[in-house]
Amino acid sequence: MKAFLKKILIGILLLFVVAQFFRPEKNVGSMESLKAFVEETKPSIEVQNILSKACYDCHSNNTNYLWYSNFTPVNYWMADHIVEGKEELNFSEWSSYSTKRKKHKMEEVYEEVEKKHMPISPYLITHSEANLTDEEIKLIVDWAKEQHNNY
Template sequence: MKRIKAVALAFLIIILAIQFLQPARNKNGQAVSKDFSKVFTVPGNVQGILKKSCFDCHSNQTEYPWYTYIQPVGWWMDSHIRKGKEELNFSEFGSYSKRRQMSKLKSIGESIENETMPLPSYTLIHKKARLSNEEKDLILNWVKNTRNSLSLKP
């Protein structure tokens, strides 16, 4: 019985200690000149959809829920955000080459059509991030029009 109490106490101390090891927050707060909305014409409704469903992991504008301040959940979220931004960062979209922008726009469309984004694990907790059919159509039309305008530019 003493051994179980000692292990439980050690576990509790470790859990409490790791709460002081918080990852850096992904919060810029400013739309920089490389932001996709500064590079392309983005209708307000499309930007709103992308903000609620994509920006937490794919921009420098993460909105952190309360549970991300509890470790190890915060570390797990930080990992998701870092990987998401490596794949696509709306805040840095303007710095991508034209070819990469075209590729990312294509990937956005495919991810929406295949329903691989937003991640089911994300929408499980963030119900507002789920995309309705109308929202999907708005994003897909914007992606198509933006890709067409990019392909016309020399």
């Protein structure tokens, strides 16, 4: 029985090692892709800092990857979250959105942040700086509501 268990553990270890050679494509672009969004929505420096630390990793074309993202299967799990996040809202693609869509997205921003649905809890586990204070939530909500009303 011990020999059988040892073979299973070795098999699992080999599978883990081989899996490291298969990785999803990384979401690495340029912060320049956010220029149109920032120019149009004119967030204050405080709001820009909040967006940078709590939103852009999953909602833009540029993710800041930490060390643990180099390991399979974590990298696939992260890639899935990023794809989902960008499907919902991609600040890097802001200029391609219609006025109606921009208005709706700003409404979703303030609603999701106000309800504390964003940033999502799995992200907060390794990004404690993204855990927004009440003051930061108010800044984002007020800014997003103002932008919503401008469309």
